[in-house]
Amino acid sequence: ADQYDYDVLVIGAGPGGYVAAIRAAQLGLRTACAEARETLGGTCLNVGCIPSKALLHASELYEEATGGHLAKFGVEIQGATLNLDQMHSEKAKAVKELTGGIEFLFKKNKVTWLKGRAAFQDGHTVKVGDQTVTAKDVVIATGSVVTPLPGVEIDQKVVVDSTGALALPKVPEHLVVIGGGVIGLELGSVWRRLGAKVTVVEYLDQILPGFDGEVRKESAKLFKKQGFELMTGTKVTGVTVDGDRATVSVEPAKGGEATTLAADAVLVAIGRKPNIDGLDLEAAGVKLTERGQVGIDHDFRTNVPGIWAIGDVAPGLMLAHKAEDEGVAVAENIAGQTGIVNHDVIPSVVYTMPEIAGVGLSEEAAKEKVGEIKVGKFPFAANSRAKTNRDTDGFVKVIADAKTDRVLGAWIISSLAGTMIAQVAQAMEFGATSEDIAYTCHAHPTHSEAIKEAAMAVTGKPIHV
Ligand code: FAD
């Protein structure tokens, strides 16, 4: 291996890449990580998970203070006002501390950070900026970029992608969001809470594709109650910008009469695609899937020996924790160990209020894959803690195999859904039945009791409904 500069070169320092690099170094491999950005942490830390959650938290506080929620509990605040610059600067602080944290971890674990854009020269040789390095194994972890909408130009002023929407210098009057997926609903929530009218234009009949059908319906109801305008089954045919105003042309997805929406901000959030720009995969002979992802096998190997791929650039859910787990597994595989990710048990969370979370199969997918299933549901309106906190939106839904009682999936709409879903993920990893969850003692009064009761409902015996 000494014929190479490094044992492992990881390309990209997002949650996939930085984790792979740290684990490889922990396993005693001489490791470098190439990153084109000025800071480590990838999309997630710089312009994704972290800044979006910072604004979601801050805007939630603003809404609580101004929307009558605190007053209902007897906490009366007069004259609460918005200081958007301060909100942005607190967000920037969180991002800076976390990206700096990865830099510290690289130093601590002796991962060499190669600054610059990487391009393959051959299977073991990569140009990073103006230096050329060789490595025995190379991990592609270059993440994803925004899917463009043909005919709609992102100027990051009036027409923005998620990066622009995380940095708007003022609250728009009317934000039109193209795409009723995770980004549209999270960032739409931020600006709605801060005072914008928000219209979401979604091509499909329901928002949140990939989620359980009942959850999609209930979520839409809650978002509408919060003041979102949801135009489902609608497509955008064009956006024209005139100064600081935009006109969005829409028509029914199935065809029909066209109309226009006047907006002062338009967010394009119709998905993300693998980022392979400038990587020169051809020079190494790495093949792509039909959908433009870097093709891999179960162990994260590409078709070229010694080249591996993980995270958003590879197939599967485009989520930070999926990328991280693949980062650990790929490093272990490179080191000759057995790194495995169970792609059937990866939680998804939408960090709106309430949060929307799921793991495993939706009811529809479970019926299709397993056939006979049992479903247990429990509403937060019957959960004592949610009732006490006046926080009763949502429910828990547990789906189990009718024959074996094994849990196949769970869905939660609740203020705490993102944290609660971990319990079901853990149970599923252990091969739990709904009965295992139903007979696990849960502390009272907690929102988590709703998971236990939904599990009890699978066999028809909840206590509190
Ligand atoms: P990335 O994080 O995209 O990192 C890839 C890195 O590679 C980048 O830093 C890029 O600069 C670098 N790179 C690319 N090409 C090269 C090259 N040729 N040379 C050198 N460097 C290169 N996921 C969640 O799980 N939870 C969330 O709450 C969440 N919120 C999100 C909010 C937003 C607004 C967005 C856009 C995404 C969000 N995601 C969230 C998704 C999450 O960010 C991604 O799934 C995750 O970042 C993928 O990690 P990755 O390591 O595969 O790639």
Ligand code: NAI
């Ligand atoms: P998405 O795939 O979640 O949603 C895109 C939506 O746009 C879909 O509902 C789709 O039907 C719709 N759409 C597609 N083309 C359209 C068109 N022409 N007109 C109208 N609607 C159209 O993608 P999104 O929201 O852009 O997010 C990208 C990815 O980033 C997510 O899939 C997720 O993996 C990740 N992410 C995760 C978060 C989390 O975990 N909390 C938060 C934000 C992003």
